[in-house]
Every structure is written in structure tokens, then in C-alpha cells.
Amino acid sequence: MRPHASVLHLDLDAFFAAVEQRDKPSLRGKPVVVGGTGGRGVVSTASYEARAYGVRSAMSTREARARCPHAAYLSGRFEAYRSTSAAVMAVLRDCSPLVEPLSLDEAFVDLAEAGLPDLEVSTVTALAEELRARVREVTGGLTASVGVASSKFLAKIASDLRKPDGLVVIEPGTELDLLRPLHVSVIPGVGPATVERLRRAGVHTVAELERVSQEELVRLVGKAQGQALFHLARAEDDRAVVPDRETKSVSVEGTYETDLTDRQQMSAIVTRQANEVAKRLRASGLSGRTVTIKVRLYDFTTLSRSSTLPAPTDDPATVARLARTLLEDLDTSGGVRLLGVGVSGLADWIQEDLFAAGSEAEAPEESAPDVEDEPDQAGARWRDTGPQSWAPGMDVVHAEHGRGWVWGSGRGVVTVRFETAETPPGPVRSFRADDPSLSRWQ
DNA sequence: TCTGGGGTCCTAGGACCC
């Protein structure tokens, strides 16, 4: 906690719905709901007019329609949201170099780096009002709620206190007075499951939370969250405003109107999703080692399966092959409502750099040998030897697309660098070590 | 036909290494 109120949290009010009302004047003053409009959709954002009817974020669109049938139901225009968000973030960065976006509609700003003459409450209040006015200007009239306090934790709580279009500056020294009467659910990270555990322990307010020992909290909610809650209950929070946080994972998922039962269709969907993920990775100059699939069954039980490659990839075929293989091991009888593919373990360098550096030992081949039963110079033949260990730099393998060298292997995955006619050295692809399409050249 | 999509962080257990 700082001696001054120098952390600002800004939150655009009902952001997606507000952009829609800005761009379509006939929607102004009317209930607007942005979210999934299909049978299994949920509400992303409800305008304040729609909230008056009890429509809330994360509510099923079905229920929202029941509560507010006359609202406009829109599926969202993310390009418009992104560009509006970018304009707001630019205003904030104009004020301080230390801006940490949390999402399209939220960010922290470190006012200690804003070049102010001092950090008195009156000074930061004036700056906050100026920022709100600037945001309104550059967005064409969108309102923002702002909180300013001595920490991220309190700034975020403050911005929530006077929504919409509000400003709350918490005077240093008054943090605990403000915090103690509030319900524990105001603490970011305290959701329904944690509220229930605390409730069973007789804890409802922050004041009650403050009376629980750290050991007891760790017993109740686990080590990390227990320690965090112990400190937050005392308004202790020293987390820095961190700009440019690195992406940790990229994923694509979809929920289908009716449950999927056809394995071939599932396989095709996962392939498309894998291609999309790889495309996004490439567009960001990223590659990743761990491919994860997510499957939500008809009864909402959610399964995930993952596999980690020896080296990062952004190759669509590699991600897709691995994703399909992971899917094959799951029992999907009964139907699947959601499928998804993600890549994590990201590196900010791409595959090409890696095999370019490691390929000097090998001379380019003039042409790829035929895949089927093609004798090599010594007269050996492709032979399926079944799943076993693969030795990097030693084994020549026959796989789906031709012949290649084992370039990496471990933890059930083998990576092959293929020989190709067109672009030696060939592409790198990874397979499960027990992939039936792999065989060893002996 | 209750319950999206894109993320982050944490936990717990097992493998593996020293």
C-alpha cells in the first residue's frame, strides 16, 4: 500500500452495449443485450436499461429474453470494441507510461509515473476527472467509472462503488473504514465457491475476514488464496502496475446448438480450430509446446487432455494432428456440447528460427523418396516397428507425409524433420510416439 | 435443449533427477 492514492482503475460502463448504442442511435435509451444469440448463448453485456429488467452478464440469453423480451439482442462487433478500446488505452498511456489493460474495457494506470506536481487527493481527483472527460471525447460519448486509491485492490473496489459514470478516490488512511463493512465477494478472486466456504466458516464481511488467522484461511481456501485473503482483508496490497503482460495461451472453442455425436465431425471441427489457433499464433509471432483439447459433454462435465511437444510449434498440421489424437482417446458417447483447442507453453520465437539453427549437419535432399516401400541406397525398406522409443538424430522415420529424421523426442511425443523436394530443410512435425502412421526406417 | 469465449492462476499427484 502506498502513502498516496496513486493507482487508478478505469472501467468502461456496459462497454459492448454502450458501443452499440453509440453507433446506432435508435438503440439509445433502450435495453440492449450483447452476447450469444443462439439457443445456448449467454449474455456478455447488458445496457443499464436492460439491467433494470434483471438481465445480467453470464445469464443465459434464453432467460434474458424471458425477462426483457423487447430488448435488442446483438451478437457483438468485436472490431468496433477493439478500436474503441485502443482509443481509450491511448488516452491512458498519454497520461502515464504505466498502463496495465485487464481486458478491452478495463485498465490500471500508475499515477506515480504521470508527472504530477504532487499526489494529493485533490490533484489525482482533478486528473481522474480530466481522464473521464477525455475518454468521453475519444469514444464518442462513452462513460467510464474510475477508482483511485493506494493500491490496485482498492482502486478496483473504488471504481465499482459509483457505477455508472462515477469517480471514487479513497483517501489514504481511510481504506479499512471503507473495506470492513463490505461483503467478501467484493474482493477480486472471491467467487461463488470461496464465498460459500467462507460463509460456512461464519465469514461474510471483510471485518469478519480480518479476524480469521492466516493458518485458518489457508486451511479453508488453500495456500495461495488464503495468504492473499489474509493480506487483502487488511488492505495490504503491493502489486505493481505491469504494462505489456505476456500472453500465456491461445485457444479457440465452440459450443454447438445441438450435441455432437459424429466422431468424424468432431475431428473436422478440432482440425479447423487447431488451424485457427495456429494462425493466431503466427500472427502474433508466437509458438507453443503444449496442445490442449477441451471437451464438454452433454451433461456439462468438462474434460481436457494435453500433450507437450519437445519444441514449440506454430504449424497448423502439427497442432491439428496432436489435437485429433488427443480427441481419439476420449469417450464422447452421449454427445458433446463444446469442443476447443488451445496452445500454451508459448515462446516468442518461431519454429523456423529453431530448425534453421539446428540443421547445419544435414545436406539438402534433391527429392523426397516415395512414401510406400521405397528402397533406400542400402536396400532397406520401410517397416512398421510399432510404438517405441525414438532416438533424436539417429532414427529415420516414415510418417504420414514422407521420410524424415527424428529431431526430438520425449514424453510420448516424437518430432520429425521431413525431407521435402521443394524447401530443404523440410518442415518439422510432431507426432505421438504411438501414432500408428509412424514407422521406423531400418 | 439452463449454463459463452478467451483468458489467468492454483492445486495435486506422478515422473524423474540429483
Next chain:
DNA sequence: TCTGGGGTCCTAGGACCC
């Protein structure tokens, strides 16, 4: 022969956020 602990990596699942 029996018995260690610590650290790291990986996998699966869950809570949470907007």
C-alpha cells in the same frame, strides 16, 4: 536393502475474471 528429500516438469481439473 531400505529409505530420503527437494526441485522441476507435466497433466487434469477447478475457480475466477471480463
